[in-house]
Amino acid sequence: MAIAPSKCFLSPQTLTNRPSLLYFPAKSPSYVSFSTPKPSTLTLRKSAGPARISAASTVPAETHAGASSESKPTVLVSEKLGEAGLEVLRSFADVDCAYGLSPEELLARISRCDALIVRSGTKVTRAVFEAAKGRLRVVGRAGVGIDNVDLQAATEHGCLVVNAPTANTVAAAEHGIALLAAMARNVSMADASMKAGKWQRNKYVGVSLVGKTLAVMGFGKVGSEVARRAKGLGMHVIAHDPYAPSDRARAIGAELVSFDEAISTADFISLHMPLTPATSKVFNDETFGKMKKGVRIINVARGGVIDEDALLRALDKGTVSQAALDVFTAEPPSKDNKLVQHENVIVTPHLGASTMEAQEGVAIEIAEAVVGALKGELAATAVNAPMVPAEVLSELAPYVILAEKLGRLAVQLVAGGSGVKGVKVVYTSARDPDDLDTRLLRAMVTKGIVEPISSVFVNLVNADYTAKQRGLRIREERVSHDGPPDVPLDSIRVHLANVRSKFAGSISDAGDIIVEGRVKDGVPHLSLVGSFGVNVSLEGNLILCRQVDQPGMIGRVGNILGGSNVNVNFMSVGRTVARKQAIMAIGVDEEPTKETLRKIGEVPAVEEFVFLKL
Numbered sequence: 196m197a198i199a200p201s202k203c204f205l206s207p208q209t210l211t212n213r214p215s216l217l218y219f220p221a222k223s224p225s226y227v228s229f230s231t232p233k234p235s236t237l238t239l240r241k242s243a244g245p246a247r248i249s250a251a252s253t254v255p256a257e258t259h260a261g262a263s264s265e266s267k268p269t270v271l272v273s274e275k276l277g278e279a280g281l282e283v284l285r286s287f288a289d290v291d292c293a294y295g296l297s298p299e300e301l302l303a304r305i306s307r308c309d310a311l312i313v314r315s316g317t318k319v320t321r322a323v324f325e326a327a328k329g330r331l332r333v334v335g336r337a338g339v340g341i342d343n344v345d346l347q348a349a350t351e352h353g354c355l356v357v358n359a360p361t362a363n364t365v366a367a368a369e370h371g372i373a374l375l376a377a378m379a380r381n382v383s384m385a386d387a388s389m390k391a392g393k394w395q396r397n398k399y400v401g402v403s404l405v406g407k408t409l410a411v412m413g414f415g416k417v418g419s420e421v422a423r424r425a426k427g428l429g430m431h432v433i434a435h436d437p438y439a440p441s442d443r444a445r446a447i448g449a450e451l452v453s454f455d456e457a458i459s460t461a462d463f464i465s466l467h468m469p470l471t472p473a474t475s476k477v478f479n480d481e482t483f484g485k486m487k488k489g490v491r492i493i494n495v496a497r498g499g500v501i502d503e504d505a506l507l508r509a510l511d512k513g514t515v516s517q518a519a520l521d522v523f524t525a526e527p528p529s530k531d532n533k534l535v536q537h538e539n540v541i542v543t544p545h546l547g548a549s550t551m552e553a554q555e556g557v558a559i560e561i562a563e564a565v566v567g568a569l570k571g572e573l574a575a576t577a578v579n580a581p582m583v584p585a586e587v588l589s590e591l592a593p594y595v596i597l598a599e600k601l602g603r604l605a606v607q608l609v610a611g612g613s614g615v616k617g618v619k620v621v622y623t624s625a626r627d628p629d630d631l632d633t634r635l636l637r638a639m640v641t642k643g644i645v646e647p648i649s650s651v652f653v654n655l656v657n658a659d660y661t662a663k664q665r666g667l668r669i670r671e672e673r674v675s676h677d678g679p680p681d682v683p684l685d686s687i688r689v690h691l692a693n694v695r696s697k698f699a700g701s702i703s704d705a706g707d708i709i710v711e712g713r714v715k716d717g718v719p720h721l722s723l724v725g726s727f728g729v730n731v732s733l734e735g736n737l738i739l740c741r742q743v744d745q746p747g748m749i750g751r752v753g754n755i756l757g758g759s760n761v762n763v764n765f766m767s768v769g770r771t772v773a774r775k776q777a778i779m780a781i782g783v784d785e786e787p788t789k790e791t792l793r794k795i796g797e798v799p800a801v802e803e804f805v806f807l808k809l
């Protein structure tokens with residue numbers, strides 16, 4: 196049963212909240228630090244890009260972003276990136292363009308880099324994240340496919356992976372269509388023959404496209420653009436994609452069909468799915484065997500979706516009459532690769548995204564995403580972290596700080612030796628559960644619980660992973676509340692189950708450590724400890740005292756702190772019944788000495804007390 200606090204404000208509330216970084220550790224270098232030299236109010240800066248949490252102060256944002264060269268982050272660009280993207284990067288970071296590094300050279304250099312930008316040619320393996328020794332915070336993939344980045348290792352190391360998913364879509368689709376037409380009309384073979392001095396008009400008779408069936412395998416961004424263009428060429432387009440909505444296909448005039456129907460009825464098959472464990476070698480002896488004899492195959496997706504030995508056999512048997520390949524299992528393929536040398540195969544060296552326009556677009560898209568992520572913004576193209584829309588982030592900002600501080604407080608109340616395992620987070624809100632995205636809040640509670648008791652840093656990328664690794668079971672509960680729905684939350688309550696507390700007053704009737712907080716005027720406040728209602732702003736440090744409720748207690752403890760030059764910024768008393776038990780919550784700017792704390796403990800009515808760092 197919560198008891199209403201009796202309020203006692205000793206000094207005006209100061210606003211010194213320092214928002215925690217969403218992606219990166221508090222120990223990050225200064226260019227991503229939001230600490231302010233003066234008390235400041237928390238504001239959210241809204242720009243064209245994603246929302247950025249920052250602390251408004253007399254120091255301009257640019258100073259926080261760290262223009263001084265010694266505090267600039269370092270971005271390693273390991274493959275050719277468009278000049279416009281490099282300019283965006285240079286305005287914020289030291290940019291190291293080191294194209295064509297060997298894997299060993301990359302490992303040797305990576306611990307000096309905060310971000311790495313790659314295309315498909317750099318393998319960002321677990322060894323890269325390990326060699327980075329915690330410094331690498333963002334990997335930017337200047338393109339779509341992230342099969343060359345070990346996402347699991349990135350997540351485990353708290354490293355954000357962002358990509359540039361849209362800028363090369365049209366280029367890839369156009370290349371697919373170019374290969375389709377060039378293959379059907381034997382353009383590259385005829386060209387090579389003429390350059391060899393021949394004139395072979397009968398040898399290079401092709402096939403027409405109009406009226407033929409094209410199966411688009413993977414109806415995403417590139418696949419649907421290929422389908423749209425193929426319709427314009429008069430082809431009958433069918434598509435297979437287990438996750439694509441049929442109305443999107445219908446709108447283009449394509450029909451979604453099963454895998455077997457697609458491959459067995461098509462004259463041309465164009466591949467546009469990602470390389471995943473499910474799609475690896477999905478075109479193999481068995482599936483080639485189901486295809487219409489003489490089928491033609493185009494691959495601008497990933498080499499690994501085809502079993503290349505099986506394709507060679509199918510070409511030799513004539514099951515597949517021609518193939519046009521832009522991508523290969525190993526890139527570059529060996530010089531004597533039999534597929535590359537095959538007379539019925541045309542090849543390009545992974546050129547799908549290689550247009551001037553696409554490369555400029557991709558470079559800008561990835562540079563902006565990487566700079567934003569280095570500043571602590573939530574990236575819209577995050578691959579291994581939840582994407583939290585700017586509006587959601589904006590309204591949750593003070594609750595994000597509250598969630599971390601509650602986690603931090605709760606774990607400090609645990610008695611040494613009793614490991615934290617079961618955590619319950621209760622959100623009281625007037626909102627419909629579907630309108631309240633709590634992933635960010637859960638991540639911040641985890642950060643608050645884990646960081647004070649370990650050397651691990653926790654961010655939005657690795658919060659759930661870290662919780663799981665440490666055996667923390669975090670359960671979330673929603674309690675509905677009759678308040679205005681424009682306020683996202685009334686309160687957040689953190690329960691730690693099955694632990695002993697070093698401050699008995701924090702244990703609820705049900706036996707859990709409980710701390711609850713609310714946001715008041717944009718500032719996080721502690722509103723409940725155990726069964727005692729309090730009202731103290733969560734800033735600086737906190738002393739909790741459980742005492743016999745009697746007159747003069749505030750003055751006595753206040754005098755001890757004042758005598759030791761410890762500034763009290765807020766104080767509140769919560770009690771069960773008048774003149775029985777009470778909890779005094781005292782916000783202090785400085786950390787009291789042991790001697791000062793001992794004196795507080797010696798006040799006769801004080802039964803227990805604890806000092807907590809926020």
Ligand SMILES: NC(=O)c1ccc[n+]([C@@H]2O[C@H](COP(=O)([O-])OP(=O)(O)OC[C@H]3O[C@@H](n4cnc5c(N)ncnc54)[C@H](O)[C@@H]3O)[C@@H](O)[C@H]2O)c1
Binds near residue numbers: 340364413437468
């Ligand atoms: N050659 C190049 O230079 C080049 C350029 C751009 C993209 N790509 C590659 O093209 C592919 C598609 O890119 P995108 O931007 O269209 O990606 P996308 O994510 O927009 O589309 C991929 C589609 O594949 C579907 N899919 C997933 N599993 C499937 C399965 N088992 N069977 C059928 N469909 C499945 C998904 O539902 C999705 O709709 C990726 O592999 C990407 O790396 C290559």
Ligand SMILES: O=C(O)[C@H](O)COP(=O)(O)O
Binds near residue numbers: 314315316339547
């Ligand atoms: O996935 C992609 O975006 C394409 O395969 C392009 O890869 P690239 O950046 O290496 O050209």
